[in-house]
Amino acid sequence: MAELEQRGDRTPIPAAWEYASAPESREIVKLEERYGLFIGGEFVEPRSGEHYKTLDPSSEEPLAEIPQAGPEDVALAVGTARKAFSDGWSAASPAERAKYLFRIARILQERSREFAVLESLNGGKPIRESRDVDVPLAAAHFFYYAGWADKLEYAFPHRRQQPLGVAGQIIPWNFPLLMLAWKIAPALAAGNTVVLKPAETTPLSALLFCDVLRQAELPPGVVNIVTGDGATGAALVKSEVDKIAFTGSTEVGKAIQRELAGTGKKLTLELGGKAANIIFDDCALDQAVEGIVNGIYFNQGHVCCAGSRLLVQESIYEPLLEKLKRRLTTLRVGDPLDKNTDVGAINSRQQLDKIEELVAAGEEEGAEIYQPPCRLPEKGYWFAPTVFTNVAQSYRIAQEEIFGPVLSVLTFRTPDEAVEKANNTPYGLSAGVWTEKGSRILWMAQRLEAGVIWANTYNRFDPASPFGGYKESGFGREGGLHGLEPYLDFREDSADVIGG
Amino acid sequence: MAERAGRLPVKKTYKLYIGGAFPRSESGRTYEAEGQNVARASRKDVRDAVRAARAAQPKWAGMTAYNRGQVLYRVAEMLEARTGEFAELIGDEAEVHAAVDRFVWYAGWADKLAQVLGSANPVAGPYFNFTVPEPTGVVGVLVPEEPPLLGLVSRLAPVLVGGNGAVVVASESRPLAAIELAEVLATSDVPGGIANLLTGFRSELAPVLAAHMDVNALDVTGADGDVPELERLAADNVKRIVRGSADAQSPWEIAGFLELKTVWHPMGV
Known part of the structure; x- marks a missing residue:
């Protein structure tokens, strides 16, 4: 290093950089003391009666109390999503679905600073990153898939397609809001309803997202959020959903694949890596x-x-x-x-x-x-x-x-x-x-x-860019046209239909 | 010895097809099916077949799509030439014709898949970004019991056209068509090891294939009651599970055996 610094054509590096701190204000974020589960368009007390504290990992300061959803809560959420699916969401015009998704994208943009601060607060990631990467990309995902909602027949020509029903989605703590967007946007665009479980340590941006849904006037029950630890995720995998989308460790992914063996339920796994x-x-x-x-x-x-x-x-x-x-x-x-x-x-x-x-x-x-x-x-x-x-x-x-x-x-x-x-x-x-x-x-x-x-x-x-793994990093793609496929049912495909 | 009117015919020994060769089962076992003694493959035969497929697969995948299409078309030619033989064996000439046509249909897909299943992706930044389909690798195929030839061809052709290597467990009750087809493959420029055909007891072979850590995907179209257990075993290395159709042709049948690779590169001067 010393050698580099002594070269004549380079400006010498000062011994130590001094930065003045430039903290982003927390003031824009209004936290509740205690949250409920978001089921059927409103926050409800968990039937499990259990809560846990979520922290700011940079200070270990508790931020709020979060419900630990039990199997009964998960079943209620899935039942609610099922009802919302059959009561109109699956029959809603694709153009209407698109417009709800466009609304969500716009509201995320409008409230971007609030989401960025909250994401850094609860997840520990630098504000520069949540501000410049996580939140804008989350909004962009909703905007992108909004446009697909009424164009699915062009995405998969010559295929009979319909929504699957209720999608159970389990996301990790590394990009809480962005992973929520990766999951919810294509699911809704394809006409499904959703039960999403945020990661145990980072539930707050998903809970704030419920307020975006309220502002977007999304019909109740189309998106339901159940918080909790791995046990809640396991309950969701075992529940009456039509599809599981999981992002997380390879170990848990294999357990989910085993659990769903023989059920015929659609599964996508986005697992670990060692790139x-x-x-x-x-x-x-x-x-x-x-x-x-x-x-x-x-x-x-x-x-x-x-x-x-x-x-x-x-x-x-x-x-x-x-x-x-x-x-x-x-x-x-x-x-x-x-x-x-x-x-x-x-x-x-x-x-x-x-x-x-x-x-x-x-x-x-x-x-x-x-x-x-x-x-x-x-x-x-x-x-x-x-x-x-x-x-x-x-x-x-x-x-x-x-x-x-x-x-x-x-x-x-x-x-x-x-x-x-x-x-x-x-x-x-x-x-x-x-x-x-x-x-x-x-x-x-x-x-x-x-x-x-x-x-x-x-x-x-x-x-617009498909993302997903080979080998034990999982299967299925998220993003792009290919990211719609896991949320559609093609079971009626036959040689006649595809003109073979 | 009794007098005979004509000559005594030479009967065929029905063996396995592994790595482009026709070995007996290493176990020395056979079972009787369709009036013949048919090789009864063992766990070791399955493992040998997987190794042969893994070794051969990169070369097959590395051929140009045009070339791969021509090889599969050659399979159709060889099969057509033996129509009479197959018709006699399975008792249905229409099925043989359908199997030939299916190979022709899939042969034509080899150099079209990337255009139908891939994409150029308009990302929001100065990057060139595209997605191409690639073979999954080594695929275990449990073919349907019936129809004996068309069921096999309908499952095997989509695996091969994308550039995969296959380890096939043939129909247990009607395995002869598979061995005959192996002779067609062996004379069609399909590299040895790309298509391996095993005869034997499904219940004995399928779990070995499902659990094998060097198999990337499992086609359970021809499996019956044991699907849940096979899928559980397959999870050990996150195998792709394909539930296809026993008698259909579609590019989506191929897509189940493909991965999608997305490549990014900056644009700039």
């Missing part, structure tokens, strides 16, 4: 460094498609690592509501424990750890951006999903070796390729076993 981010020696190095940082430290690494395995061509290993480490020293870790913050709080105590356990395993197995000097706040859940070098493919930190700001660096010599190593995992969600050679990008893209390939970029998302 390779592959850096060739002819890449634009500074851009690649930014891509690596965005790939693994974006959202504290709480990203299923995070570029958690860095594969570096050996000829540029040293300069790349030097630049990367230097870049890490400029990352701001701290208050999620500070607009300077790059890396926020770890989402929960439980997740922090898991990260610490895997990082300890990495050191134990012989990998070399690097963390930039940074002061972590005393309260709350924090983990410094971490790079492991000297990592063997067999190490747990190269095999298991850490879901935290932890990068494992491996090297390769030839493109074949890069492909071999990249594919050496049961996962197959995403991959990154960095090279200035176009033919090599396409050659690599063809061989990487992953549902999303980012070439000379990383962690890009768009409602």
Whole structure:
């Protein structure tokens, strides 16, 4: 690093950057002390009688009491969704459905700051990210699928199609509002009604979303929100829904697939990942460094498609690592509501424990750890951006999903070796390729076993772009035309219909 | 020895089709079906077939779609040439004609799938973004008991056209058409190992295929009472479960055996 700083053509880096804090105000968010379950268009007390506290992970401060929905509550929500489906939503004109979705998109845009602050408060993610990524993309998803609602026959020509009925949807805590949008928007566009379970630790934006539904005048029962832990999710999987859409860990995904075996219920799974981010020696190095940082430290690494395995061509290993480490020293870790913050709080105590356990395993197995000097706040859940070098493919930190700001660096010599190593995992969600050679990008893209390939970029998302995994990263796609398919029933398809 | 009017015919030994070869079951077992001794495949045969399919699949997937289409058309040609033989075997010439036509129909899909199932995606940013279908990998296929030839062809052709390798468990009660079809495949430029055909007891073979960790998808169209258990086993490596139609042709039958890959690249100068 010192060597870089002494080069004459570069502006010397000051010893330490000093930032004035720039906190976003919490004032726009009005929290209830205690929330109900959103069933049939209103908040109701849980029949389970149980509540739990949801926290601000950056301070461990309790924010509100949240219902722990039991099987009876879930059954009520599913029954309500069923009634709303048969009482009119399935028969509503597609153009009307579209207009409700457009309304939801617009209201999300109008209330974007409120949602951004709440999302950072409850999830620990930097406000810059919730403001610039989560909330605008959530609104964009509703806007995108709104337009499909009355055009489905063009999406799947020559196919008889109808809505499935009630969709049960279970979402994770890493992008609470965005995952809600990924789930609800295509489901409603296709004419289904919904019972959605937000993640245990991040229910607040889903509960605020109920107020958006009120403002949009969506008919009661079309969207129902049941909060709770894994037991609530399990109850939803076992309930009388017609479809389950799950985003979360591969372990839970397999359990759901087993539970639904033989029921004929439609299932989509968006599960874990251990993506390779592959850096060739002819890449634009500074851009690649930014891509690596965005790939693994974006959202504290709480990203299923995070570029958690860095594969570096050996000829540029040293300069790349030097630049990367230097870049890490400029990352701001701290208050999620500070607009300077790059890396926020770890989402929960439980997740922090898991990260610490895997990082300890990495050191134990012989990998070399690097963390930039940074002061972590005393309260709350924090983990410094971490790079492991000297990592063997067999190490747990190269095999298991850490879901935290932890990068494992491996090297390769030839493109074949890069492909071999990249594919050496049961996962197959995403991959990154960095090279200035176009033919090599396409050659690599063809061989990487992953549902999303980012070439000379990383962690890009768009409602028009299908997202989902190969292998044990799940099946089904979310986003784009392909994201409608999991919410439609084609069972009446036959050779006659499709003109065969 | 009794006098005979004509010559004594040479009878065929019905064997398995694994990796482009015709081995007996490694278990040495047979069972009687349609008046013949038919190989009764074992767990080990299933594993051998999966290994053969995995080894052969990248080359098949790497062929141009045009080339793959021509190979499948060649299958139809070979099948057509043996119409009489198959008609005698299954007792239904119309079914043979339908099977030939089905191969022709699917052959033509090879170089059209990407246009019908893929997309260019108009993302809100300076990126070129497209989605293409790719083969899932190795597919386990439980074919329907009936019709013996068309049921098999209707399930196998959509698996092959997308670039997958297949491990097929043939009709248990009427397995001869599968072995005859293996002879057609073996003479049609389908690379050895891409289509593996096993005869034997469904209840013995299906769970092994469903639980195999190197099988990516399972077609349960021909399974009966054991579907829940097979699907449970399949969850161990998140297999794609395909519930198709025993007698239909559709690009959506192919789509069940495909993955969708989306590629992003920035646009700029």
